[in-house]
Amino acid sequence: MSNGLSLFAPAVCALALAACASAPRQVAMPAPTGAVGVRSIDKRLVAAERLALAANETFQMPLAEAGNAAPEYPQALLAQRLPPQTVCLSVAIGADGAVAGSRALAAGEGCPAQTPADPRLLDAARAAVARWRFDPAFRCVYPGAKPADEQGCVTGREEAVAVSLAYSFVFEQKDGRGTVRMGD
Template identity: 65%
Template sequence: MSLSLLAACATQPSPPEVEETGRSGQVGVRSIDKLMPASERMQLADNETFQMPLAEYGNPNPLYPPVLLAQRLPPQTICLRVAIGEDGKVMDSQPIDDAASGCPRPAQTDPRFVEAARNAVAQWRFDPAFRCVYPGARPIDEQGCVSGREEAVAVSLAFSFVFEQEDGKGSVRVGG
């Protein structure tokens, strides 16, 4: 069973950003989960809380496709919905086609950018997301799931990647 992101989650870790400079082209990444429709978000009972999956340190950013560097393209935004299994492994990723969220139609970008983003997220690992179910009617733990029962859940998260270069050098800009 695959569940999507909880809308009311107050904190939300995202994969560590890697900022490097050089002629190889760089990528910025950020989570855009709050842009997912409410109908696709997990619904919790009054006696449940939710813990987002935590990205493992060292998850790689996509690489700017080397064959596209010479074209000096304008910034390219790629948005992916990333399915994360109960074990924290990425099960799949698919481009998001939602102009309202700032995600261009995949047909408007070079497919090599989409491929680069999908190749990177396929390597990502997370501490799994979990639902904490408490025996009473209300959650009682301030942090963690000390008095409840953890149930690992599969989730989908959305990420925005911005591939850009300027004056022949790669740069990083977090997606909008």
Template identity: 80%
Template sequence: MHDACLRLAPAALALALAACASAPPPQASPPPTGAVGMRSIDKQWAGAQRMELAANETFQMPLAEAGNAAPHYPQELLAQRLPPQTVCLSVGIGAQGRVIGSRALAAGEGCPTTPTPQDPRFVEAARAAVAAWRFDPAFRCVYPGTKPVDEQGCVSGREEAVPVSLAYSFVFEQKDGRGTVRMGE
């Protein structure tokens, strides 16, 4: 029993003992799975690359479908034991929610300052994965007058599906001899 629990006033001792005895055990970290993470880096883009909305409009970002597969670390590159490689992509999403293209972003284009991957197969792996992604489309909601303050969704407005581009950052790395991909910083 902990000394701190024993020094409490008798009235609080029962409550304190219950708290000391019922503290949850520390949770073990789940074992690494080699799963891929991704993060949008669009907020780093300059204002000129962002959509401008009128006072009577709102915007809904596209929502990625749950089954979108993440990139895989190219198996043929494992033997090279390369340091982590960051790939940033601009992903074009059409008005129907399908990926219409992607391109690699350089450090000056909103990608975190990292060197270009040592092997183009990292970029190819990322582009191949995002080519199959699907989204619920982005849309602009245009209201006939002033947009309602408390409206959820686009109930009193007109939805206009719009194509957009989003930026994602992937970090390909090796851990314990296995290739993994995680979300970029």
């Protein structure tokens, strides 16, 4: 019996060594992608920059069109494994609903970012918002006192107005892939 066991042990060792010498299994990694989150940060702006309404006026915010695409994470930056970065923009929307321009906001202007973002992320955010469209913002001016219109500006006069809205875009990577996270 000991003779059969002694022949079996070298065979088990040979099989174990052969398994260790085999090539490691290749795992296909998905291609890197990037995504961006967006949140309005208008409430962080100082009161002097806000629209003041008279007692007989109401205001309707511009409504973003459904086709407004979020910025794309620049493919060239995925390999750099950058830490999360926030880009804040003030987006000027004309009385016609078209974006008239945008500018970067600093931390003192309501942006939660502590350090400036990579300029290529700022460029990606500005390129995206330049293509956005909105139903225009308007001020509803009522004759006399302000009524409580439940259905919008029914008894008043609509006046389209240009506005600026502030947005926070968060560019983030996890495991080499871009992810979406809403800013503060």
